[in-house]
Amino acid sequence: MMAETVTIAGHGGDRIAAYFARPLGPGPYPAVVVVHHMPGWDEATKGITLRFASRGYAAICPHLHYREGGGSSPDDAAAAVRARGGVPDERFLGDAAGAIDYLRSLPYCSGKVGAIGYCSGGRQVFLAACSLPLDAAVDCYGGFVAESPPEGMPLRMAPVIDRAADLRCPLLGLFGAEDSHPAPAETRRTAEILEQHRKAFEFHTFPGAGHGFFATDRPSYRVEAANQGWQRVFDWFGRHLASA
């Protein structure tokens, strides 16, 4: 496999950086867009991108904070985004669409493309799954999908559950029972609405895990939940991104 930083066309045709990893064979390979968490385009998320490549996927992680700090460290770029109230949803969707187009243009890509996101990226993946041509999606503990944000929060974090009727692909949700954003009550509410719309989805809530249980570089890491979660992820993508 190999990995490199590439440039892709994002929202509005903006050129943004993306971390890209793939197996070295001729393919065809399914592909995955990895949506980084709020702390930014960091080493941990690049490691997740590598993990997908090692399992036979072409994987790309667009730098969603590139415009604010493409030449800076990920934490400085994330802080600049935070100071401006976060990434606007429409800009994220444009960047994600650019990443999907990039993957589908590759001669060794099977054409099947999924997306996975963590933390704020989980909410963004839900949004992408309702708006973009994806074949499967995974939301890892994305908050404010169904829950209205507390008073005073930026409008950019508005809930996205009102788009549930437009969900275009099977959705896997992986959550922690001890998480407060999203709390189990919120994920149950999301599940109820998806059921009302007869959407294909599976939600799993892991006991003893809170927010960020996949993050191996943080104290929130929970090895049992993370290992089971990874099995769920690869099973999900294995089923829904397999070539016909």
Next chain:
Amino acid sequence: MCSHAIEKTSVTGSGKGTKGWFSLSTACVCFDHPYFTPLERTLNIDFIDEASGPEARVAVELSPDSARALMRSIQLALEAG
């Protein structure tokens, strides 16, 4: 809480970052995920100059208890002066 919910306040003063001293324009304060500190949430303060780009930043991530202690220390120092 993945929220990007921040309190911003204009400040007058200077900070020392990776490239030396610079004038500050703003302090951004939030209680959210840290980048480096091994806690789920920290009180994060970025002292920045927005006009000078993302690297014009002095950052701290504090546990809730130490943030409250810092508030008291700042208040006491100002009153003593």
